[in-house]
Amino acid sequence: MPEMLSWMPLWLVLLLAVCSPVNAAGPSIQLQGTRLEGLYSADGAVESFLGVKFAAAPVADLRWRAPQAVRYSAPVTEAREFGPACYQGDHITRWYRDLIESFGGDPASISPPPVSEDCLYLNIWRPQERGTAPLPVIVYVHGGSNRGGWSYEPNYIGENLARQNVLVVTVAYRLGVFGFFSHPDLAESNFALLDLIAALEWLQQHIGAAGGDPGNITLVGESAGASNVSHLMVSPQAKGLFQRVIHQSAGWAISDRVSRKQQLARGLALQRELTGSAGSLDGLRNVPAGPLLAAADRVFEDTFFDPVVDGVTLTEPVAASLALGNFPPLDLLIGTNADEWLMYLEEDANLEAWTRENLPGRLVEPVLSYARQEPDSLRALDRLITADRFVCPSLHFAEVVAAAGGRSWGYYFSRQREGDKAASIGAYHGAELPYVFATHDDWLPNSADDEALTRSMMTYWVNFARDGNPNGAGLPPWPAYTAKNSRVIRLDREITAIDHPSRELCDLLPVPSGAAHGHE
Secondary structure (H helix, E strand, O other): OOOHHOOOOOHHHEEEHOOOOOOOOOEEEEEEEEEEEOEEEEOOEEEEEEEEEOOOOOHHHOOOOOOOOOOOOOOOEEOOOOOOEEOOOOHHHHHHHHHHHHOOOHHHHOOOOEEEEEEEEEEEEEOOOOOOOOOOEEEEEEEOOOOOOOOOOOOOOOOOHOOOOEEEEEOEEEEEHHHHHOOOOOOOOOOOOOHHHHHHHHHHHHHHHEEEEEEEEEEEEEEEHHHHHHHHOOOHHHHHOOEEEEEEOOHHHHHOOOOHHHHHHHHHHHHHHHHHHOOOHHHHOOOHHHHHHHHHHHHHHOOOOOOOOOOOOOOHHHHHHHHOOOOOOOOEEEEEEEEOOOHHHHOOOOOHHEEEEEEEEHHHHHHHHHHOOOOOHHHHHHHHHHHHHHHHHHHHHHHHHHHOOOEEEEEOOOOOOHHHHHHHHOOOOOOOOOHHHOOOOOOOOOOHHHHHHHHHHHHHHHHHHHHHOOOOOOOOOOOOOOOOEEEEEOOOOOOOOEEOOOOHHHHHHHOOOOOOOOOO
16 A cells, blocks of 8 residues: 555545545434534544534523523534533633643643633543443533533543543533522522533433443532532432442532522622612623623632522532432442642641631641641641541542442542652642543653553443442452441552541541632
């Protein structure tokens, strides 16, 4: 073939390339009403369908309404480009740039995506060779404090994970004031949860046509994404739409950080600021997205965009549902990183001041006595905040799910990248994601140990998605987590089952407790 190409005209060489078996016609999925046409990976082994609309654009009169079903009218729909991110500021772009700079990389290597209120799109990756049996489906919900983030951030690209013979989906949902808004004229408050429910309903209807199993869906979330998944676990409207949950770094999700009453007051304050009155919502729906976001940044500056009990999407707090067992039995893989809060601490952060401000008085001295075992006060404070906001609620979550008839598996991710720069932030919030998706950024130190850990973690995650048990041939055994057997798997250069290093600290701390922010 190379000898033939040497004498062929350029136009004929290009024609042959276009008409090769992989490129002649892109991959497709036949839906009701249209055919999605996607892309092949560079090696042809993975098919992707990008920017697939799963609900009508929530704009104009549909702002702050439940998502409406999408209607496909064109016989062919191109699914070769990501859709715009949901409307947001630069919160996550700044987070990435700070992280990249801390590793000595070029902050300009990350660019903000285009944003729009018309943003309810999902992305699908599937192996090109997949046999006839339907594949388990992994649905990933991104983090970002529910203020930012998008479904195709560099670490969430599903191509490499799909190579493990699973179908991977990443989804978008409305953010900030567009996705979490309370007003007396609205029955619902949690439009972001409604978006995620709409995406799951779309998958129930269409993922079979893509080769996925609608009866075997694992919902995965990290940080605020995992918080939203926690709320979907107990939402009556999400019942039956997924079977398993992977919950990464969001133990604080079972705390009530904000109420509908508080959000109603802020919603009316926003309306008064933008329209001069607190009457009908029509005027507020007509405010352009930019001025609305700017005003919301002021009105909601010191609060969280969390789901609230609105009587529709949520009928009681997550903690109450867990205490009462008001959720269906499911499989849960849950864990946290060793140094979730270290990167957010100022050099002059005070261990004793934080403890006295955030914990009940009777716990201050016992907790301080335990924390001071750490040789460095900053590390001690990180250990305490990580335990209080992430680890202890997560372990409680695992116990409750196991006691309710599900299966739980706990992890402790402690892998720290090599080099002095990495040592300053440790196993930081979000550090596990490049291992789950095999998407190690160029600016991250990456060794053979990191590649080995990546292979193991991907296999654990995929095994769990397949049948609810992460264990498999060639992997260190991972014990199920119960109140009586509270061992977790340590994910590091060496993988082994351990008693969680913060277990004794968790015995001192109340659950749930605390609040968090950052890249949630």
